[in-house]
Each structure stands twice: as C-alpha cells, then as structure tokens.
Amino acid sequence: MLAFALRRLGQLLVTAIISSFLLFVVTEFSPGTVSRQILGPYALPNQVELLDQKLGLSQPLPRRYLNWLSVLVGLKANPLGDPALGLDLTDSRGDRYFGNFGYSLMFKQPVRDxxxxxxxxxxxxGAVAMAFIIPLSLFIGIVAGANAGTRLDRLLSFGCLIVTSIPEYAAGVILLTIFVSYFSWLPGTSPLLASEQWSVASQLVLPVAVLTLASAGYVARIVRASMADTMTKPYVRTALLKGLTKRQIVMRHVIRNGMIPPMTVLLLQLNWLVGGVVVCESIFAYPGVGRLLLQAGLFGDLALVQTITLMSLAMAAVTQLLADISYMALNPRVRLT
Known part of the structure; x- marks a missing residue:
C-alpha cells in the first residue's frame, strides 16, 4: 500500500506540472494582459509595453512559466508586489512563501485572502449537498438494481432519467418559481446573512436541492447498473440455492461488491461540487468559489482563474487516488498496481 501511494504521488506530481503548464498557456493566450488591466483600456501601447518589461511579460513563454512556478512555490517574489510599481499590492505573509498564487487585480488583494x-x-x-446525495443515490440505486427488470426498477430509473436530464439552471428556475414566487416559503437568494425573516439554513435549501437533483439521479443510475450486474454473478445464485434470502444476499454480498465501480463517480462529485457549481451559485447569489470563478472570468482576473482551476485539478487528482485506495478496502482481491 505504501509503495502504491508513493508511486501514485509521483504520478500526481508529474500530472500537476503538465496540467499547470497547459493551464498557464491557455490563460496566457486569453484576450487582454495583466499590464492592460492595470493601466486601463486607454493606456498607450508604449506604456503597456514598458510595464510588460518590468513584470517580465515580454519574455519567452517557457521563461514566463518558470517565473510563475517559482512565485507559486516561493522561490521568487511576485513582481506585482514591487513597491516601485506603485500598485499598492501588499501581502501580509511576505514576498516569498509556498502557495503564493499572486494578486487578484479585481479585488486588489492576494488571491489566498x-x-x-x-x-x-x-x-x-458541498458538504450539505453530499450529505443528501450519497444516501439518496445509494438507496435508489441499490433498490432499483436489486429489483432489476421489475416495475419498481423501471419507475425509479425513469425518475432518475428525468431528473438527470434537467439542467441546473432550469431546476433552479423551477424551484424558484414554486417555492419563492408562488408559495413564498423560501428566500430567492442565499447570501448566507441571517435576517429576521430567513435563517442561514433556509438559504441553503434551494442551492442544496439543485445540486442534489443534478447529481443524485446520475449517481443512482451508475449504482443501479453496477448492482444489477452484480446480481447476475454466480455466487448470488449459489447463495440463493443455499437458502439465503434476497435481503441477506444484497446486504452481505451484493452491496460490497457492487459499490466498487460507482466509488469513483461518488468521489468525483466532490471535485464537481467544489469547483463546478458556477450555475447554482450564480442563480442564488451564493458567495462561493463557483460564483467567484464566473466573476473572475468576466473581469479577466487571470491569477484568480488560474488558482481556482488548479484547485479543481488538485481535487480531481486526490479523489482519484482515494478511489483507487477504496477499491482495496471494498474488495481485498483487487490489487493496486
């Protein structure tokens, strides 16, 4: 297990370097430059060029990437924090430290802050949504898969298919129309500021409902397919012939083996919930990373976009590692290589 973990960590490091370079290349060739954002749209070309030279933006692409990586790991100071530039960008942690993601030009603060x-x-x-997504999707998937081909299975599968086919923005609009405009039971926005009328818990209901509807149906279908396939294995028929009830077989044998394929899907939902909830957070004005990513993209805040994207990539890599380790926990016959 230790050798596998170390080997995978080495692979993750290589993946992180390649992914960070590709991300840097994509953002570097996006419209606009850091110098243009600082000086404004009416700055003269020679002014922009002069600031590019001071920031090292006129250097070749590989050199700029190395400079950016050096700032990230703490080997160099971020040039935007140079007092000589007069940008008034300061970092309380100092000029050099590991995890220095630079400065957000939209907020005039360090990205970490x-x-x-x-x-x-x-x-x-994400935590509240997963608290509903995991048990709900597992229950529906297990029940449908254990009764594959029956009327109950068709009903649950059809319901999951309908829920999965509804886009997040459409689900948000539908829920807003029903519970806000028609019944006035819930708040229409989720700023996470408690008031006399709406508590913080009530503000979480609709965003959590949208995320649960968007994810639970998809995960339940994956679980159902895996459970239905596991129910056809020879050891299930052997257990039936030995006199075990269907409930005993499902609880003792089928669930443990049937959960191996859906485990990756379940863990990858964490990455989606952390970095991919742009639509949901924008609909309900939720002050999260997804909404911040949309604002940064519209503004052209490259440092903020790069950081949030790197976080999503890191989360995807970690969840994949956890999924591989969970395979062995669920089925000791699986060998991690």
Missing part, C-alpha cells in the same frame, strides 16, 4: 471565505462557503454547500 480572496479565496478564503468563498472556499469555506463552497465547502459548506
């Missing part, structure tokens, strides 16, 4: 609160808010939303 900007991300602290939205990241905590998205983690809260």
């Amino acid at each position: 900007v991300l602290a609160e939205p990241l905590a808010n998205s983690a809260l939303l």
